[in-house]
Amino acid sequence: TTLDDWVRECEYHKQFLIGEDEAIEYALKNSTEHGLPDVSVTPAQGKLMKFIAESIGAKRILEVGTLGGYSAIFFARALPPGGQMITLELSQEFAKVAAQNIAHAGLADKVKIIVGPAGDSMKAMHPEELFDLVFVDADKKGNPTYYTEARRLTRKGGVIIVDNVFRNCRVSDMSIKDAADLPDLEGIRTLLQMVKDDPGVDATSIPTAGEKGYDGFMYIKVL
Ligand code: SAM
Numbered sequence: 001t002t003l004d005d006w007v008r009e010c011e012y013h014k015q016f017l018i019g020e021d022e023a024i025e026y027a028l029k030n031s032t033e034h035g036l037p038d039v040s041v042t043p044a045q046g047k048l049m050k051f052i053a054e055s056i057g058a059k060r061i062l063e064v065g066t067l068g069g070y071s072a073i074f075f076a077r078a079l080p081p082g083g084q085m086i087t088l089e090l091s092q093e094f095a096k097v098a099a100q101n102i103a104h105a106g107l108a109d110k111v112k113i114i115v116g117p118a119g120d121s122m123k124a125m126h127p128e129e130l131f132d133l134v135f136v137d138a139d140k141k142g143n144p145t146y147y148t149e150a151r152r153l154t155r156k157g158g159v160i161i162v163d164n165v166f167r168n169c170r171v172s173d174m175s176i177k178d179a180a181d182l183p184d185l186e187g188i189r190t191l192l193q194m195v196k197d198d199p200g201v202d203a204t205s206i207p208t209a210g211e212k213g214y215d216g217f218m219y220i221k222v223l
Pocket of ligand 1: 094
């Protein structure tokens with residue numbers, strides 16, 4: 001099968017499972033109009049993330065990499081009354097667009113955006129109550145730092161999800177020596193080793209295919 005086959009297949013499934021969603025469509029359109037890159041999670045993955053947050057009863061969610069707030073909207077929808085989400089973004093411009101999109105979705109009271117390098121923002125966090133779920137989806141070379149901090153900030157029984165850990169099967173391709181994304185590939189390789197060496201977690205990674213290409217995510221359970 002080719003990527004085109006997967007795109008057609010996903011579109012077919014979406015007709016049945018993913019309904020119209022005004023807030024999500026607005027977020028995409030507004031993000032495109034402001035020149036944000038099209039690298040958000042897919043609607044199918046966004047929905048899965050929401051289901052995961054709901055199934056663990058998440059009340060506090062941390063996201064690393066906001067972009068236009070697309071995944072943040074899915075996560076924030078999973079929160080019960082009084083629940084809170086913090087999302088970290090490097091770009092002031094992206095954060096502004098995300099704030100508009102989150103407000104349009106009626107979720108402004110649930111989501112706080114912190115602008116700056118996510119590693120620094122995470123290191124500065126010493127919350128009274130740990131997070132139930134951390135979603136790591138920023139620069140992939142930063143994954144080792146984000147993992148270290150996410151471990152510190154996630155409660156026992158919580159979940160850390162790391163997006164884009166397959167990169168079209170480039171992570172396992174050791175013949176890649178000087179590609180622009182080599183630091184990202186190395187960030188994912190280091191993350192895999194860190195998870196393997198960490199007795200306090202158990203994890204699995206799930207490859208995905210669809211309109212955003214061939215990739216996948218890692219689901220890490222904090223024991
Ligand atoms: N989670 C978003 C979604 O699905 O809608 C997509 C996030 S996008 C893949 C990655 C984001 O991480 C970009 O908006 C980028 O600006 C941000 N980013 C990159 N490096 C960062 C850093 N060092 N600190 C914080 N954010 C960073």
